[in-house]
Amino acid sequence: MFVKDYYSFLSEEDEEGNISYGFITDYGFVYVVYFNVNEYTPYVEDFSTLLQDGYAFGFNRIRPNKHQKNNKDPKVFSTIHYILLDFFTEKGNNTVLLYHCDDSDNKQRGRNKLFNDWSDSYKAQSDQSLVKHSVEVDVPQKDHLRTVYLGYIISNKNPESDSIAQQFEDFAVALIRPKD
Amino acid sequence: MSVKKIVISPSNTKAITFLNDLSIRKAEITKKVENSSLVNSLLKKKGK
Numbered sequence: 001m002f003v004k005d006y007y008s009f010l011s012e013e014d015e016e017g018n019i020s021y022g023f024i025t026d027y028g029f030v031y032v033v034y035f036n037v038n039e040y041t042p043y044v045e046d047f048s049t050l051l052q053d054g055y056a057f058g059f060n061r062i063r064p065n066k067h068q069k070n071n072k073d074p075k076v077f078s079t080i081h082y083i084l085l086d087f088f089t090e091k092g093n094n095t096v097l098l099y100h101c102d103d104s105d106n107k108q109r110g111r112n113k114l115f116n117d118w119s120d121s122y123k124a125q126s127d128q129s130l131v132k133h134s135v136e137v138d139v140p141q142k143d144h145l146r147t148v149y150l151g152y153i154i155s156n157k158n159p160e161s162d163s164i165a166q167q168f169e170d171f172a173v174a175l176i177r178p179k180d
Numbered sequence: 181m182s183v184k185k186i187v188i189s190p191s192n193t194k195a196i197t198f199l200n201d202l203s204i205r206k207a208e209i210t211k212k213v214e215n216s217s218l219v220n221s222l223l224k225k226k227g228k
Contacts, residue, residue, distance in 0.1 A: 010218075020213065024222055030222045032218060034209060039205060058206065058209065060210055060213045060214065102207075133182065135185065137187075138185065138188065140190055168183075175188065175195045176195070178192075
């Protein structure tokens with residue numbers, strides 16, 4: 001497996017079973033990568049393969065102070081990549097990570113592109129250890145188009161990968177299906 | 181072949197409610213993470 005340089009990290013688990021990993025960058029940013037259980041419990045019955053071993057995955061960057069400027073830091077994504085591999089090792093290959101690129105700050109398009117660039121860069125280096133799929137969801141508003149991205153990440157060793165892909169398609173169909 | 185894009189009609193309240201719920205829960209997680217002991221300890225360590 002191709003391994004890029006990455007930041008050292010630590011992890012902790014809360015009383016509900018949610019797991020967080022944290023690391024500090026050379027520029028002073030603190031990143032927390034979280035894996036939350038029970039986020040999708042209301043939908044498990046309908047999409048069991050997709051959700052029974054599912055965690056909501058995401059990450060937050062905490063700026064050390066408001067004057068700290070953004071820096072392009074390739075070690076951030078290699079660290080998150082390594083954290084994902086660590087998480088799959090801990091939780092097993094059946095684990096499914098679901099993510100949602102938020103539209104609250106209107107940066108979801110850039111965030112999704114970053115995600116895709118990161119995934120593509122690993123593929124280009126023949127690292128196929130993770131499989132990622134996302135779908136763009138557009139919701140026309142009165143004065144603008146609201147776009148969010150929903151997706152999942154699994155290990156390439158997940159024995160249910162075909163079934164997970166199918167249930168993700170079923171979920172997409174359920175979103176557009178008229179009310180019963 | 182796989183779904184790449186979904187366009188939701190403004191009248192599809194079921195889907196809009198689902199997406200709104202996701203955003204609300206994500207905002208709650210963000211707030212929880214930012215105030216977590218993990219972040220506090222990492223910020224402290226960084227300052228040392």
